[in-house]
């Protein structure tokens with residue numbers, strides 16, 4: 001497995017023939033498994049899948065969970081491999097195929113759609129060359145996925161990039177964000193229009209004064 005460190009480099013998206021948890025992951029695994037009784041180690045399936053995906057992202061630039069990693073999780077947890085496969089293929093947050101360096105997840109559920117998620121999707125298409133959801137750009141830097149409600153509807157539309165939420169997005173802010181990522185930059189997450197948390201645009205309208213002061 002080749003280490004890919006430059007944020008501008010295309011990730012190594014080849015299927016590995018073996019997988020072993022590295023020191024960072026092993027340290028985290030010890031802490032995770034300490035939470036469960038020895039005969040309930042299967043409870044670690046979800047967090048170990050997450051660890052494997054993060055390690056793949058750290059080492060190859062493509063955050064996904066190959067079958068050999070699922071097999072290693074089954075070995076560590078002392079469960080049948082199929083029990084890991086069925087969990088990995090059920091939850092959308094686990095990528096069971098290689099992805100680009102950045103995972104652009106466009107929320108297309110009703111509040112985001114009403115607030116312009118189609119323009120976010122179209123801006124990503126225009127600046128990455130991606131034509132459809134599920135595709136990875138030719139340079140390997142981006143994969144675009146459509147996701148259901150991300151729980152940030154109040155600041156819709158939401159674009160999740162890897163672990164971060166970018167909120168109140170439109171075509172212009174999406175284009176600026178993707179171009180910054182191409183340069184290896186990581187813009188600040190949060191509202192693109194300067195909204196304070198989830199307050200109304202322009203600032204809070206209620207509870208602005210404290211009675212008695």
Ligand code: FES
Pocket residue numbers: 107108109110111112113148149150151152153154156157158
């Ligand atoms: S509908 Fe997009 S965050 Fe809820």
